[in-house]
Amino acid sequence: MSEHSTYTPGSGVEKWLDERLPIIRFSKEHLMDFPTPKNLNYWWTFGAILVMCLGIQIVTGVILAMHYTPNIAMAFDSVEHIRRDVNGGRMIQSFHAVGASMFFAAVYIHIFRGMYFGSYKAPREILWILGVLIFVLMMATAFMGYVLPWGQMSGWAATVITNIFAAIPIIGTPLLELLRGGFSVGNPTLNRFFSLHYLLPFVIAAVVALHIWALHVPGNNNPTGVDVKDGRDTLPFHPYYTMKDAFGMVLFMIPFVWFAFFAPDILGHPDNYIEFNSQVTPAHIVPEWYFLPFYAILRAIDFNLLFIDSKLLGVIFFGGSIVILFLLPWLDTSKVRSGNFRPMFKWFYWLFVVNFVALTYLGAQPADATGVLFSKICTAYYFIHFIVILPVLSRIEKPRPLPTSISESVLAKSHA
């Protein structure tokens, strides 16, 4: 993949620069001429859409920080001030808040695309691991950002999530007090969350750079999952995929702006327009929709197991549901990447998707007996998919014959 440089410095200045800092060569190789499989579908545009989302969050966030005050006496009012008084603040704030939801919507699509087409398999394990790492960083960033408006949901989210760390034996309580900067969630907590919420997006940007680097070593996977054989299988990234990605971004922005313009609060909770009160928990607290599947898993564990109490066990399952994603490349050992050629995997994949959506739904329901029972079933299935179904499928499944090359599959399709 590294022998694709077609760059020859045109002018004397370019030649001079190329010998000192080959930045134009680098851009041409990686942003323009990069050989990309010619059969990528629209699910592949979400990588570029995610870069756009990160950009929107950073730009709107830096602007909001110019008007926001990270102090418990003023935080709630300063967000209202942004929405009512600051020029265009209403739109900038809603783009940031809606942007978080859209960012997660895109990242879930991106992750599920990778799962279906086996994009985590050799030689792309590091690429996948970096992606899961970005997902974890996004969750931390979104959580801390949600605390900043200092409404009831903000404060109770901060209380509940920091309490998760208290479940760790021995060091739990000191760690909890270290994270909060006090015995309860208060001003020190808000202030440090603001600091970290500003920092983490730049850490994400750095990991995104590594993610793209790890992508550009083996090159893109593609819907057939077959390796690129020669130049006939690929197209240069620019203009073919820059244009396709740009079109994908435009389509993605339609629901984005619809939410921002017409329903900026529809994904939030009315309770967050009540200032945080550490003495009253809202009757029904739920996290933002993008945390619901993991929240349902946390809540499903209400029993002790051997010497592990229910609280710690819940946290272990909650953490495990993310950690298991890191291990995915070694759980699914089938040599065939794309789900299109795996007749059994395909069904279990969609069952997993349905189960994940069910967990999302259950996470939003009140914690009653039936809800908890279904949460337990879905939690069990979530783990069974990774630990049992994928390894077993890899052994027993007979994949359909693969096309000999990307070109062949593209041509076969056009003849059909």
Add this chain to the structure above:
Amino acid sequence: MATEAQQSTTRRDFLFVATGAVAGVGAAATVWPLINQMNPDASTLAVASIEFSLNGIEEGQSVTILWRGLPVFVRNRTAKEIEEAKAVALADLKDPETDEQRTKEGHEQWLVMIANCTHLGCIPTGESGEFDGWFCPCHGSQFDTAGRIRKGPAPTNLVVPPYEFISDSLIQIG
């Protein structure tokens, strides 16, 4: 040079490891204050002990007060609630504690507990749930009239903070 490199250990190796060890200790000593600044500060620690008057809390009434930033329930229990709490067999409890262990002798109508659910810290609603005590809306933990966990994900009973009666109507928490 080649023969020297093949020797198992040299003075140079020792100096190298020793320097590295000192640098490691130095780095850790530098990092510690950068982390320790996040711990509760002097102003937070300063409000560790409070006095609270029980006058005016009628039987069957609860109040919530703040201690170290944490909400604390102070409940004047009814005779029926005390009876219910005492009637429970220890074997039925996830975190066995008698009602006597959770109250002060001679003041058993007073129940003083940190109001955060021992699961993930929400504030349970009083006089509700299947056990007539507290119900946590977040994850469905249910506590009885002595604040003991009976059902749901909370691992332990609601925490009784360190407190004592200074007089019949005045308590000191912390």
